[in-house]
Amino acid sequence: MVAALGRLGVVWMKGLYVLKLGGSLVTDKSSAEPKLAPDALLKRLSAEIRDFCADGASLIVVHGAGSYGHPLAKSSGIHEGIRTKDQLVAFAETQKQVNELAVNVAGYLIRAGVPAMPVQASASAVMNSGKLEKMDVDVIRDLLDIGMVPLLYGVPAYDRTNGCSILSGDEIAPYLARALQAKLIVHASDTDGIFTADPRKDKSATLIELVTRDNLGEVRKSLSGSSHVDVSGGAERKVMELFNFGVESCIVNGFTEGNILRALRGERVGTRIVP
Amino acid sequence: MVAALGRLGVVWMKGLYVLKLGGSLVTDKSSAEPKLAPDALLKRLSAEIRDFCADGASLIVVHGAGSYGHPLAKSSGIHEGIRTKDQLVAFAETQKQVNELAVNVAGYLIRAGVPAMPVQASASAVMNSGKLEKMDVDVIRDLLDIGMVPLLYGVPAYDRTNGCSILSGDEIAPYLARALQAKLIVHASDTDGIFTADPRKDKSATLIELVTRDNLGEVRKSLSGSSHVDVSGGAERKVMELFNFGVESCIVNGFTEGNILRALRGERVGTRIVP
Missing domain, CATH: 3.40.1160.10 (Acetylglutamate kinase-like)
Structure with a gap:
């Protein structure tokens, strides 16, 4: 300093x-x-x-x-x-x-x-x-x-x-x-976060708002059990990578106004992964 | 490699x-x-x-x-x-x-x-x-x-x-x-090299083509003895810096076509300082 x-x-x-x-x-x-x-x-x-x-x-x-x-x-x-x-x-x-x-x-x-x-x-x-x-x-x-x-x-x-x-x-x-x-990595791109299935193909897909040690097993099961094997396989891998990395992270859609600021401030937006 | x-x-x-x-x-x-x-x-x-x-x-x-x-x-x-x-x-x-x-x-x-x-x-x-x-x-x-x-x-x-x-x-x-x-540093700018005096002010100024251990004393004397104390003082310092640095160097005018290529190839151009 x-x-x-x-x-x-x-x-x-x-x-x-x-x-x-x-x-x-x-x-x-x-x-x-x-x-x-x-x-x-x-x-x-x-x-x-x-x-x-x-x-x-x-x-x-x-x-x-x-x-x-x-x-x-x-x-x-x-x-x-x-x-x-x-x-x-x-x-x-x-x-x-x-x-x-x-x-x-x-x-x-x-x-x-x-x-x-x-x-x-x-x-x-x-x-x-x-x-x-x-x-x-x-x-x-x-x-x-x-x-x-x-x-x-x-x-x-x-x-x-x-x-x-x-x-x-x-x-x-x-x-x-x-x-x-x-303290936190915010990943901003063109997706709203991690979904239970590919939302472009499956109308029942829902956003997974929070992944913690408590619901990790359930989230993985949901992602791997999806009918969209490719996408959900990718999503499961991404979640596990971020989880295992050890730093809290958040996936948000940067095209939605205010999302990046909210995510950085710790507000609830996108998918937050808390290892 | x-x-x-x-x-x-x-x-x-x-x-x-x-x-x-x-x-x-x-x-x-x-x-x-x-x-x-x-x-x-x-x-x-x-x-x-x-x-x-x-x-x-x-x-x-x-x-x-x-x-x-x-x-x-x-x-x-x-x-x-x-x-x-x-x-x-x-x-x-x-x-x-x-x-x-x-x-x-x-x-x-x-x-x-x-x-x-x-x-x-x-x-x-x-x-x-x-x-x-x-x-x-x-x-x-x-x-x-x-x-x-x-x-x-x-x-x-x-x-x-x-x-x-x-x-x-x-x-x-x-x-x-x-x-x-x-092996060599070529310094290309808008000056032709090191002169015995400021060539813009003194028509008798001549380019010093080569500085080696053999003529270093003479060159310094010429530069420090010039009537253009400021400029020659600067030139003397520059020569000494380059000489003491220990890597062969060359000062050329890059505005003259071919000078940079000639200097890099070891041809006689500008002022060459060989420690």
């Missing part, structure tokens, strides 16, 4: 929160070219984040890549490793694209008054066979200490085995949450 | 070169707003870098911030430390601006076929009272191993004492050169 900053008040003491914004929230995910999400959506998300920061807690924001990076990574195959010289250029170009997205997202947050500082995970991350092996979290802790809001994002990163693999926002968020002992 | 990449040929073995591009080369430094250098200049610089990479050596490019970052850093005072909440936002905004510049410079290099991957130094750097204390160089070494061209740039960074200070390209370049045992 920096002595000269005492007057700013170290917000860190009120606990650390991690907000993961899915690629569908910050970009037009359906676009084959890099395309930002609508202006109104990005402004509204930024306002909710600003309002949460005003509460005085520490916050890390992590966003996905959506239509930035993903299409190029897939078409060039760099997510499966580097084998040609053209893939070296595609690796660089993918990094450039996701940096550009983060510059844009940071711009919205900064204009809303949030000290959102882009932090490029791949400047220190080392992957191994597609898994994050190490990443510098010291600077992120330091930035939180002085009241900044580190803004991380999915990136192509050096991989010890393959030359390159994708370090996704979904991996960065829990890594930081664990390393920095976050 | 990645086994799967053996077929790409590891360029690293031919030695490492560091190219520092001054802010005057990549931006319009006279602009009060962030403004990129002219398209033709950036294309020509990129082509020279591409041609050097084709020689098969490893290269790190580091650029200054010029009209990106600098004006905001100065007007907000973040280069002298963080004391207010507004400065937190200015810190974030300055980072955003320099990232935007690096995205643009990377874009030119990538379009020329150079695998130039932006690497944000402040994602791992810790400063102390304005001096670089530590920075992760492992990923940069790893990227070089697979044939990438790491692209670093001046950034506002966390400072243990002041909250924030500026980590300039002029500090990043020698730090990396020493850590990764570079």
Whole structure:
């Protein structure tokens, strides 16, 4: 902690929160070219984040890549490793694209008054066979200490085995949450939470509002017994991953106004998983 | 080194070169707003870098911030430390601006076929009272191993004492050169090299083409004996800094076509300092 900053008040003491914004929230995910999400959506998300920061807690924001990076990574195959010289250029170009997205997202947050500082995970991350092996979290802790809001994002990163693999926002968020002992991870995307079945296909599907040790068995039974094996199998795995991870988490639909702010504030919204 | 990449040929073995591009080369430094250098200049610089990479050596490019970052850093005072909440936002905004510049410079290099991957130094750097204390160089070494061209740039960074200070390209370049045992640092900006006096004021000023242990005393005497005390004092200090640093370096004017490529290739251009 920096002595000269005492007057700013170290917000860190009120606990650390991690907000993961899915690629569908910050970009037009359906676009084959890099395309930002609508202006109104990005402004509204930024306002909710600003309002949460005003509460005085520490916050890390992590966003996905959506239509930035993903299409190029897939078409060039760099997510499966580097084998040609053209893939070296595609690796660089993918990094450039996701940096550009983060510059844009940071711009919205900064204009809303949030000290959102882009932090490029791949400047220190080392992957191994597609898994994050190490990443510098010291600077992120330091930035939180002085009241900044580190803004991380999915990136192509050096991989010890393959030359390159994708370090996704979904991996960065829990890594930081664990390393920095976050109180809560909010996963905001385009789904309302975990349902007993696929709500798009099954009208009897209901939202599971809370998963705790007490109802975990029942929830798993409900998800695995669903007629929509693929979806519910995925949902069961997701619930178990979040449960076993050990940090309280919440899955909310960021397209619904106010959801992110409510989830960060601990209000009842989406699916909350309390290990 | 990645086994799967053996077929790409590891360029690293031919030695490492560091190219520092001054802010005057990549931006319009006279602009009060962030403004990129002219398209033709950036294309020509990129082509020279591409041609050097084709020689098969490893290269790190580091650029200054010029009209990106600098004006905001100065007007907000973040280069002298963080004391207010507004400065937190200015810190974030300055980072955003320099990232935007690096995205643009990377874009030119990538379009020329150079695998130039932006690497944000402040994602791992810790400063102390304005001096670089530590920075992760492992990923940069790893990227070089697979044939990438790491692209670093001046950034506002966390400072243990002041909250924030500026980590300039002029500090990043020698730090990396020493850590990764570079053969040569080329400093390209808007000056032709080191002169015996200020060539804008003194018509008898001549370029000092080579500084070695043999003529160092003579060069210093010439610089310190000049009638232009301020300028020559600065030049003498610069020569001594580069000489004492221990890595061969070359100061060239990047505005003259071909200079950067010639300097990287070891041809006679500008001022070469051989410790």
